[in-house]
Amino acid sequence: MRMEFSDDMREILEEFLIEAEEILSNLDQDLIELENNPDDKELLNKIFRGMHTLKGGAGFLNLTTIVEIAHKIEDIFNKLRNDEMTLTPEMMDVIFEGVDKLKEAIEMLKESDEIPDEEDVKEVLDKLKAILEGSEIPQSVSADNPGENQKQETPEEEDFEFVEGVDEDIKKLILQYKGKDLGDILEELILLPPDERPPLEVIEKLEKLIVEGKDVKDLIKPKEKKEKPKEEKKEEKKQEVFPQVQQEKQPVKKEEKIKPAQKKKTEKKEEVIRVDVERVETLMNLVGELVLDRNRIVKLASSLETSCEDSDVIEELIDSITGMSRTVSDLQDAVMKLRMQPVKKIFSKFPRIVRDLAKRLNKKVNLILEGEDTEIDRSILDKLEDPLIHLVRNAIDHGIEPPEERIAAGKPEEGTIKLSAYQEGDRIIISIEDDGRGIDVEKVKQKAIEKGLITPEQAENMSDKEAFELLFMPGFSTADQVSEVSGRGVGMDVVASTIHALRGTIEVESEPGKGTKFIMKLPLTVAIIRTLMVGVNERIFAIPLYSVVEIVKYDPSNVKKVGNFKSFMLRDEVYLLFSLGELFDIEDKPEKEFIVIVRVGEKNIAISVDDLFGEEEIVIKPLGKLLEDVQGIAGATITGDGKVVLIVDTNSLINDKKTQLVGVL
Numbered sequence: 001m002r003m004e005f006s007d008d009m010r011e012i013l014e015e016f017l018i019e020a021e022e023i024l025s026n027l028d029q030d031l032i033e034l035e036n037n038p039d040d041k042e043l044l045n046k047i048f049r050g051m052h053t054l055k056g057g058a059g060f061l062n063l064t065t066i067v068e069i070a071h072k073i074e075d076i077f078n079k080l081r082n083d084e085m086t087l088t089p090e091m092m093d094v095i096f097e098g099v100d101k102l103k104e105a106i107e108m109l110k111e112s113d114e115i116p117d118e119e120d121v122k123e124v125l126d127k128l129k130a131i132l133e134g135s136e137i138p139q140s141v142s143a144d145n146p147g148e149n150q151k152q153e154t155p156e157e158e159d160f161e162f163v164e165g166v167d168e169d170i171k172k173l174i175l176q177y178k179g180k181d182l183g184d185i186l187e188e189l190i191l192l193p194p195d196e197r198p199p200l201e202v203i204e205k206l207e208k209l210i211v212e213g214k215d216v217k218d219l220i221k222p223k224e225k226k227e228k229p230k231e232e233k234k235e236e237k238k239q240e241v242f243p244q245v246q247q248e249k250q251p252v253k254k255e256e257k258i259k260p261a262q263k264k265k266t267e268k269k270e271e272v273i274r275v276d277v278e279r280v281e282t283l284m285n286l287v288g289e290l291v292l293d294r295n296r297i298v299k300l301a302s303s304l305e306t307s308c309e310d311s312d313v314i315e316e317l318i319d320s321i322t323g324m325s326r327t328v329s330d331l332q333d334a335v336m337k338l339r340m341q342p343v344k345k346i347f348s349k350f351p352r353i354v355r356d357l358a359k360r361l362n363k364k365v366n367l368i369l370e371g372e373d374t375e376i377d378r379s380i381l382d383k384l385e386d387p388l389i390h391l392v393r394n395a396i397d398h399g400i401e402p403p404e405e406r407i408a409a410g411k412p413e414e415g416t417i418k419l420s421a422y423q424e425g426d427r428i429i430i431s432i433e434d435d436g437r438g439i440d441v442e443k444v445k446q447k448a449i450e451k452g453l454i455t456p457e458q459a460e461n462m463s464d465k466e467a468f469e470l471l472f473m474p475g476f477s478t479a480d481q482v483s484e485v486s487g488r489g490v491g492m493d494v495v496a497s498t499i500h501a502l503r504g505t506i507e508v509e510s511e512p513g514k515g516t517k518f519i520m521k522l523p524l525t526v527a528i529i530r531t532l533m534v535g536v537n538e539r540i541f542a543i544p545l546y547s548v549v550e551i552v553k554y555d556p557s558n559v560k561k562v563g564n565f566k567s568f569m570l571r572d573e574v575y576l577l578f579s580l581g582e583l584f585d586i587e588d589k590p591e592k593e594f595i596v597i598v599r600v601g602e603k604n605i606a607i608s609v610d611d612l613f614g615e616e617e618i619v620i621k622p623l624g625k626l627l628e629d630v631q632g633i634a635g636a637t638i639t640g641d642g643k644v645v646l647i648v649d650t651n652s653l654i655n656d657k658k659t660q661l662v663g664v665l
Contacts, residue, residue, distance in 0.1 A: 001065070003113050009061065013109075016057040020106050023050045025345075027099055028352035035092050035355075044081040048074060054102070065121050066105050072128035073098050079132070090137060094127045096352070104180075166219050169202040170209065174216055181215050182206060183386060187353075190393070210386070211494050280338050287328075287335045288619035291528065292638050294328045295616070297321055299641055336525055339379070343421045343430070344372035346385045350392060350419060357396050364403055364413055365396060370420035376428045377525040380502050384430070384522075387495040391432045391518050392417065394492075399436030399516055409513065411435070426524050427546060433517040439510040441467045448473075468508035472496035500651040503529075503544060503634060505599065531618050531647065533639075534596065535611030536581045537589060542618055542637060542647045543596065549604055550597040551612065568595060568606040575606035583607070583653050584632065598650050605654065620647060 005013050027050060034043050055070035073095060079085045101116070101124050108114045123138075130137045162171055177185045186206050189197055197203065209219075301321050304314060347369050358365040376384075400406075400415035407413050418433045445459040448470045454462075474493040499506045504522035523529065523546060531542035532551075550570075558569040559577060566577040575597060581588030592608040599605075618637035623630065632653035633646050 001115050001117050003061075003063070003109070003115060005061075005113065013061060016061060017106060017110050019057060020054055020102075023054050024099065024103050024106065025348055026050070028096075029348050031092065031095065031099070032351040032355050034087070035089075038080075038087040041081060044077055048077040048081060051077060063105075063109070063115055065116050065118060066102060066109075068125060069098050069102055069105075069121060069128070072125060072132065075132055076128065085131075085134070091131050094124070094131060094137060098124050098128055162220055163218075167205055169198070169205055170219065173198070173202070173206060174219065182210050183215075186210060187389070207494075211497075280335075284335055284339060287332050288528065290328055291332060291617065291619050294325055295639065296642065298325060332528065336377075336528070337375075339377050339525065340375035341378045341381055342373050342375050343381065343384075343428075345381060346388065347372050347419060347421070349385070350388075353389065353392060354396065354417065357393060361396060362402065363396060363400055363415065365400055366414050366416045368416065368418040368420075370418065371422045374421040374423055374428060376421075376522065380428075380522055380525070383498060383502060387498050387520075388419070388430070388432065390492075390495055392419070395432060395434040395436065395516070399434040399438075401437050423524070424521075426530075428522045428524060430520045430522065431517055433515065435515040438512040438514055438516055439468065439471075439508070440512055444468070444470055464510075465508075468510065471508065472506070500649075503546075503649070503651075505651075528617060528619050531616055531637075532596065533613035533616050533645070534580065534594075534609040535613060536579075536584075536609055537587055539586070540613065540639070540643065540645045541580065542616070542645050543598065543650070544634075544647065545615060547598045547600075547650050548596060549599055552595050552597070554592040554595050554608055570595075570597070570606075573604075575604055577606040577608065578654070579608045580648075600650050600654060605650070607650075618645075618647070 027047065030043060030047055030050075034040060034047065037043065051070050051074040055067055055074055058066040058070060076085075076091070076095065080087055101121055105115050105121075108116065127137050162174075173185055173189075177188060180188070186203070189203060189206070298321060301314075301318055304317070350369070351367055354365055354367045395417050396415075400417070401409070401411075403413035406415065416435045418431075420433075421428060421430045423429075441464050444467050445454070445462065448454045448467075449456055449459055453470060453473055459467075471492050472495070496506055499520055499522070502522055504520055507519045507521075508516065509519065510516040523544075530545040532545055532548050534541050534543060552570060560567045560569060560574075562574075562576075568575045568577040577595075579588050579592070589610055592610060594609050594612050596607045596609060597604050598607055616639070618639075620635040621637060622635055623633065627633070632649055634649035635647045637645050637647060639645055
């Protein structure tokens with residue numbers, strides 16, 4: 001249903017959309033907490049007020065279908081808070097279905113000024129009405145028996161056309177899940193039972209597009225079409241794109257329950273001003289340029305200090321520059337904070353994900369959230385969601401055992417997953433920990449040998465930490481069979497690649513029978529960082545300071561040959577040694593002056609350089625589309641003397657050597 005808004009109403013619509021998204025984003029967590037504490041009057045009142053606010057805003061804008069759903073949910077919670085009915089798991093499933101439909105409607109409104117037709121929401125309205133009347137909740141119609149009330153309908157292809165080269169299977173999925181982005185489509189598919197999912201190769205095609213950063217908007221383009229009469233639309237035969245993909249939810253046992261995420265802090269109200277993200281980005285870019293200008297002025301002042309005879313003028317100039325530098329630094333910190341957002345933005349989605357997946361796999365899982373108020377750069381936060389979702393799903397599918405297996409092992413039947421975040425210096429630490437079966441190191445090694453990733457000799461010499469690194473190699477999986485959520489060998493390497501692209505690291509800790517912990521260490525921001533300036537063959541490179549462990553003088557007597565590689569001995573420790581020139585394939589001088597020990601994944605690597613120029617705070621500038629995929633380069637910056645300096649990405653720099661490096665030390 002297409003909506004028309006005047007200029008005045010458009011401004012009100014924008015405010016409504018922001019408020020509606022905030023209400024709905026908090027609702028999943030509130031509902032799961034209520035499911036465990038159905039008599040919590042304060043929570044019931046909070047959800048009721050949220051629905052009432054949503055209904056009022058939608059009513060003012062004449063968004064009829066949104067009003068109808070919100071009104072029915074509001075009435076249910078009104079009865080619950082007045083003790084006129086008792087909450088059951090079946091009722092909660094329907095309420096979640098209604099909330100999902102509201103989210104879909106808000107997303108449609110945001111993207112195309114459209115809301116679902118009455119026919120599209122009839123099924124969920126009938127279910128909500130049945131709850132209010134105390135009658136039996138009508139069942140969803142399965143894909144094998146499509147009818148008038150079928151939840152998922154095949155949208156009309158005439159709405160848009162696909163860009164050239166889009167795979168036919170992907171076209172079918174986009175049509176089947178019209179209104180959803182590729183990530184949401186993947187989430188829908190992997191939550192389905194194995195016999196209802198599309199073929200494995202279809203899911204892998206979808207995952208590949210997501211890894212490449214593609215979304216639906218990149219694969220389609222709108223085209224003009226004449227609107228068909230409503231009556232004609234109703235008479236058109238609805239076809240299933242993938243007959244084996246059913247949208248019907250499976251019945252859930254009443255006794256299955258998931259506890260809510262445990263909240264560590266009470267919510268506090270703050271006065272806020274909503275600012276367009278683009279304005280913040282523009283301000284950040286301007287401050288970045290100001291930082292570069294400051295660096296240049298400081299360098300020029302240093303040169304003048306040695307050449308100018310008027311010491312009083314120079315002293316006054318230095319004092320002024322010092323004051324300006326301090327002000328620019330404060331301004332930089334203030335603007336950086338504008339980009340920061342609490343991790344709660346993505347953490348709040350996990351209670352619902354864990355609830356649905358635990359029910360699907362017949363497991364009992366308790367999710368604990370810690371450090372939701374920890375703030376991180378928005379651009380990093382947006383890219384973290386997919387890796388976190390994959391790791392949480394992995395923990396539920398592979399890590400947490402079924403209740404009967406846990407009881408037999410002397411564990412409580414309910415598994416625990418803890419998702420936490422905290423700040424450590426200029427890094428953010430995010431961890432996902434479960435108390436499941438842990439990782440079998442020998443099984444990991446055996447699978448790696450079978451896939452030809454390592455040799456038996458390498459496996460024998462590997463430590464547990466080195467074996468855990470194999471989990472992040474492309475195509476690696478320890479699953480004996482493909483499950484509905486994991487085991488396809490696609491995902492863990494993508495997780496590692498995403499974290500490394502954000503200039504972060506990921507580590508694994510695991511103990512068989514005790515559980516597994518994934519630890520991600522990420523920079524607070526991606527815009528401005530401190531670096532170590534180094535020189536190779538009269539070229540200058542910047543190495544991010546967070547990856548630098550130690551700097552020592554180059555001593556040829558400590559350099560040894562190990563197979564095809566060189567190693568560097570330092571205090572009885574052996575480090576693989578590379579020349580920075582060798583890694584970048586540029587002409588290299590035989591004489592080196594310094595060794596920089598850098599952290600790469602789980603290992604410390606030694607890199608030899610010709611010169612050291614000290615630390616410098618830099619603004620990262622992207623290289624543009626032509627050079628964005630160059631291995632080993634994270635971007636560029638402009639130094640105080642106007643030179644362009646490339647920023648080294650140590651993780652991707654030795655990425656092509658990873659297979660050769662496994663088991664060397």
